[in-house]
Amino acid sequence: MKFTLTHESSNTKARRGVIETDHGTIQTPIFMPVGTQATVKTMTPEDLRAIRAQIILSNTYHLFLRPGTEIIQEAGGLHKFMHWDGPILTDSGGFQVFSLSHRRKITEEGVTFRSHIDGSKQFLSPEKSIEIQHILGSDIIMAFDECAPYPASRDYIMHSAERTSRWAERCKIYHDDKPGQNLFGIIQGGMFKDLRRQSAEQLVAMDFPGYAVGGLSVGEPIETMCDVLDYTTDFMPKDKPRYLMGVGTPDFLFEAVERGIDMADCVLPTRNARKGTCMTSHGKLVIKNAQYAHDFRPLDEECDCYVCRNYSRAYIRHLFKANEILGMHLASYHNLYFLLNLMDNIRKSIEEDNFLQYKDDFYGKYGYNNKK
């Protein structure tokens, strides 16, 4: 994997770069659509290509439990299994073990837990997570981390972040630079500057090809996230990609890019879409609302995506009211396009060194407070 910075904003930490992987090139900053269970919900890989998705994310935790690594190994890896030949990033399962599983027991060795699907007893550890991700064959793999709850005490966060660093070391040893797969470390430390610094320093000392910021966008106010990001990215090397985990609303993406983030992912654009909440240039649009019953404009009048070129709000509302799957597909398609197109515009604004101006214009229209 090769990361090249091509442009830097003169008045913010925003940066424009290129990541080269065995499955293709990624222009950063980028939003990564999430395909939790080896599918970006309702979207074919051809749809993803059509909206210019450059890399997608999938989940070790989910794929480990179902269909299981054996089937994906027999398929020849995750790319072939799901018919997506572009870059894939897989999460380590760390976050999901803590957010989804039942009766988990954490030891230094790893985490024993009950599957959220069938209650079966399971075990994940740094080594096991990397072993699974090796089988998945994803281009970017993540270290197995402990994601602390929010809020949590300084003491809890400190011990959790230190364990995350020890686990990262074990991941790195087990990974042993397997060709074509690139292991990123995850910086934890909650909302504590000194702990973020310590976590970053410990991980940077291990020399990963990229670093993620974990434990943000977990319920804290956006101002807190911005503060933490502000100092955390300062602790991260400039010449490695920086990935903010779990962020996928326009404001969070702008604020993250402004603070030097190169990659982000989130299930929100597709999850919201399936409930009928669509993103537009003028803010959120809840398509089931009665006001759209006779509205024959596209979801977003300024959007040129397939959905906005061909379907009206009235029609998409009808699909949702009639429980038609096509409604969820069209809303997902549009929301993902909206974010990917936004990132495209953000990249251009960095190239032209007018990121803050673009952000200001976007916030003004979208209805965000632009004083963050």
Next chain:
Amino acid sequence: MKFTLTHESSNTKARRGVIETDHGTIQTPIFMPVGTQATVKTMTPEDLRAIRAQIILSNTYHLFLRPGTEIIQEAGGLHKFMHWDGPILTDSGGFQVFSLSHRRKITEEGVTFRSHIDGSKQFLSPEKSIEIQHILGSDIIMAFDECAPYPASRDYIMHSAERTSRWAERCKIYHDDKPGQNLFGIIQGGMFKDLRRQSAEQLVAMDFPGYAVGGLSVGEPIETMCDVLDYTTDFMPKDKPRYLMGVGTPDFLFEAVERGIDMADCVLPTRNARKGTCMTSHGKLVIKNAQYAHDFRPLDEECDCYVCRNYSRAYIRHLFKANEILGMHLASYHNLYFLLNLMDNIRKSIEEDNFLQYKDDFYGKYGYNNKK
């Protein structure tokens, strides 16, 4: 609308023809995918084009109740509303009033019923059905008929078929040859030859541009359906398209075409698909079955559709087990392609005058009894 017969089978009643409508040309015999609520479930119009769908069906009953004709009128008709510019056939609502609604009361004037969606009191009549179909703007519209249950007494069927004829007359008067829309009459008469003859004679006397056979595929054995079709098509004019309502399995389609049917529709290919039952050259395949967990072959090894070219049984099974919408989409896509491709092959076999041979070969592989 213009119907031209291009080939006739020398040893069966199978026929090959062309229907020309304002929204495009239809090669017959044809299977019509069903888009009950202004969408063929899980499929975009572009998907339908890709599988070479020539005409789709939609339902007056459903669209009348939701979203209501006012919205579709404001949209500029059903084609624009749903972004499908090919031919559309709409059913009259007759069948659905009898199969879906609650507390219906039939009088000579029409049918009063309760909506299956919200229990509201509604009324449909021959005139009302045609009025709605005029607003929908479908290329082929159907007369409002009474679809008798199966089994039913001769007396019941006789009175029901006679009412259907009187209603057809009222539909024709109300329709008054509105340009671009073609009203088909529906022959009823249950499983009684003299009643079918009487129904056909009454409708043919009204000179419709096409005729449907209603009240078949309602639970009777396939042999009974074949018998009734055998004599009913003999009562129908040769120079008008013949449409068998509610048929969509390969055997029913073969048997119908053999008896001179040109058009058919059914929700089964998509409904079964959403439950994971797929059609293949070698019979039905229930994708959720454990035997496919490690099966990396396509759904149908002899199929060249997008799904079979790109996805394995193991992957599609995983999608179904994980409740992923993409699974329902891929299975629907394949099933519809399978039937449309089958009809394509049937058309070629009629052109080459080897329909029975093709049927025999297909039945042998599929596992059907070919002595029907």
